[in-house]
Amino acid sequence: MKKQFVLKSRPVGKPAESNFETRLIELPNIAEGEVRLVAHTFSVDPYMRGRMSDAKSYIAPYQIGEAIVGGVVARVAESKAENLKVGDYVLGMLPWQEEMVVPASGLQKVDEKIAPLSYYLGILGMPGLTAYFGLLDICKPQKDETVVVSGAAGAVGMVVGQIAKIQGCRVVGIAGDDAKVDYILNQLNFDAAINYKTTANLDADLAVACPSGVDVYFDNVGGEISDAVVARINKGARISICGQISLYNETTQPVGPRIQPTLLKRSALMKGFIVSNYAARFPEGFTKLAEWVGNGQLKYNNTNYKGFEKLPEAFIALFEGKNLGKLIVEV
DSSP: OEEEEEEOSOOSSSOOGGGEEEEEEOOOOOOTTEEEEEEEEEEOOTHHHHHTSOSOOSSOOOOTTSBOEEEEEEEEEEEOOTTOOTTOEEEEEEESBSEEEEEGGGOEEEOTTTSOGGGGGTTTSHHHHHHHHIIIIIIOOOTTOEEEEESTTBTTHHHHHHHHHHTTOEEEEEESSHHHHHHHHHTSOOSEEEETTTOSOHHHHHHHHOTTOEEEEEESSOHHHHHHHHTTEEEEEEEEEOOOGGGTTOSSOOOOOOOHHHHHHTTOEEEEOOGGGGGGGHHHHHHHHHHHHHTTSOOOOEEEEESGGGHHHHHHHGGGTOOSBEEEEEO
């Protein structure tokens, strides 16, 4: 019997451990074209909070009583698939289970000789690709422009800032504690950083950090932070909407400044996107990210939890700002 986490109830506000339930399941025998996997590393991501709601979205919601599904790196323990052998590591959208039997067709083989396995859930996986396409395809940053990144010490934000630096931009990060500010300034070489939780005046700090205004804004958080940044955009600014984590646990819809007049007056572009929009170009993004990682232009950080039973705790930690970089659970 193997352990599995299911959604016990839909959260109201911030998720709690009571929204999850552990069950014991018996695995079926594998059929032709299938593999039995042993989980190695689980990804926990903010978008999963949206799937816990039954509201219509770009991806189907989790169902009560069914397994939570997310990005997982796993080891092949048994195989009846031609392209995978015992001992291979694979990446897939897989259930929160210690072990699982799944079709091989939905899996991507990964190589720990190229990069640590956790990187395929982070900088070489969905977060890295999100940063790559969301910044370069939508915002098209130019040398000497000012790029502001909210959630700058998160799994996506820290990659966005570094890619913007590679493009020759001035990069300003907004994060939620002094350790994160120190990291993006001194380890990732951002030009300026603001702790939004301790600042006495975010507008004034943005004015100092962005003396020439804001040309590009990569928005991971929404809310009052984004209101302040959008107020400082330049003519022709580009804004990429990647996430709105400050709003995910709200039980009513907050009302903020009406931003359309600002976008109109500044001839600015604001575009939301989902990384799967770029699925056909994933090989391009992976190749470039791997190149930058390999030559040291991109650094990365994980926040690790140990043990299958830590999955709910780790997920909740996302909404408490406890992660620096990618938050993963290693089994």
